Amino acid sequence: MDRQTRSLLAHADHPFAAPLEDSSVDRLLARAVVRGDARMLDLGCGEGAWLIRALQRHPDGKAVGVDISAEALERARHRAREAGVAERLALHRCEAASFEAPHPFDLVLSVGATHAFGGLLPTLEAARRQLAPGGTVLVGDAYWEREPSPWARETLGEYEDLAGTVEKVTAEGWTPVYAHISTRHELDDYEWNWTGSLSRWALDNRDHPDSAEALQAAARHRDEWLRGYRASFGFVCMALRRTTG
Structure with missing residues (x-):
């Protein structure tokens, strides 16, 4: 079973592919989208959950989603039709890091997809290239809430703590205008x-034929979470605007 298929199955009951409740998503979008006719871009949109929710909140808005998974994009089209927003949502299958739009966007999202760009700062640089003057980037990424085990750091990555994450972002010319730290309930x-x-x-x-492999993958992930990183892993979503440049 390939990673994309496994991810779609694992997110069947949690289409927002990040540790966030619906109310948290709505609160973030309320702070990030300030124009009713906003143009929005999601780099690594998956099934399009963020954009569909944003378009439902803003009937004059338009959105573009980018992802490499054909199946995820097909699900996004289906969900958009069900929500009545399909005519305002354009979807593109390509690498998020290489996507170039013909116009800038008022909101650029990338939540839980920084791996596609090689980390948080490359994600923000890619988003900046698509951002309209005065626009907002909504980015979600992991951080270490407590010192992780050597295994967790080696396996999940060289994240900073929360203060270090914010400092890294502000040093690159961004100012947080809002943020949400996932609660223990949301993470679990x-x-x-x-x-x-x-x-x-x-x-x-x-x-x-993939049943046994999927069950093993779920068990392995559950064990790694409970024994390896649950005590140290955190997730933050930040609404950012350019301070300079």
């Missing part, structure tokens, strides 16, 4: 959904 709920949704699919499809 996300992981239980990820492992539970994948496990349920495997148990409901025992005859599928």
Whole structure:
């Protein structure tokens, strides 16, 4: 089973592919989208959950989503049709880091997708190239809430603590105008959904050739989370505007 398919199955019950409740998503969008006719871009949009929610909140807004997964984009089209926003949502299958739009955007999102760019700062640089003057970037990334184990640091990455993450961002000419730190409930709920949704699919499809592999992947992820990084992992979403340049 490839990573994209596994991710879609794991997020079946949590289409916002990040540790955030619906109310947190709505609060972030309320701070990040200040124009009713905003043009919005999601770099690494997955199933389009952020953009669909934003378009429902702003009937005059338009949005573009970019992702490498054909199946995720097809699900985004289906969800957009169900939500009545399909005519205002354009979807492109390509690498998020290489996407170049014909016009700038009032809001550029990349939540939980910084790996596609090689880290937080390269993500912000890619977003800056697509951002209209006075626009906002909404970025979500991990940080270390406590000192991680050597295994967690080696496996998940060389993140900073929260203060170091904000300092790194501000040093590159960005100012946070709002942020949300995922709560323990949001973090745990996300992981239980990820492992539970994948496990349920495997148990409901025992005859599928990928069933055993999916069940093993869910069990391995659950063990790594509970024993490896639950105590130290944090997630922050920041609404950022340019301070300089």
